[in-house]
Amino acid sequence: MIILACDHAGYPLKEEIKKFFNKENITTIDVGTYSTDSVDYPDYAKLGNAKVLESDNNIGIFICGTGVGMSICANRNPKIRAALCWSPAIAALSRQHNNANVLVLPGRFMTKRKAIRIVKEFLTSQYEAGRHAKRLKKLN
Numbered sequence: 001m002i003i004l005a006c007d008h009a010g011y012p013l014k015e016e017i018k019k020f021f022n023k024e025n026i027t028t029i030d031v032g033t034y035s036t037d038s039v040d041y042p043d044y045a046k047l048g049n050a051k052v053l054e055s056d057n058n059i060g061i062f063i064c065g066t067g068v069g070m071s072i073c074a075n076r077n078p079k080i081r082a083a084l085c086w087s088p089a090i091a092a093l094s095r096q097h098n099n100a101n102v103l104v105l106p107g108r109f110m111t112k113r114k115a116i117r118i119v120k121e122f123l124t125s126q127y128e129a130g131r132h133a134k135r136l137k138k139l140n
Ligand code: RB5
Pocket: 007, 009, 010, 041, 064, 065, 066, 067, 068, 069, 070
């Protein structure tokens, strides 16, 4: 399942990404926020983390203004590997090398078109394990 989380600065891009998933008939769980009224990103990163961790197959897409706050907060949970991505190549590598389970996007600094390309790449890329597995192990 895909879990969406954002603050007010990430809300417009989250809505665009949600529209994309709806068009593709892909179900998402949206933990908020649900408007551009000011909120605090840690509240939504925590809600998103909790949902992502309900299943190993879950993937999160978290969005704030820069992506930095969401990344810092999401990564405080040792089971979350949140990757702030600004290109499709980095999104693919974050899955292949880092087994990222959360994609973070900078809502105020990214077009809808680029965001969708990044989302597609993130969702279709697979963890390669191999030499990367021992590195991930060292994180814990
Ligand atoms: C909100 O103004 C902004 O600070 C937040 O969305 C994010 O960019 C923080 O890292």
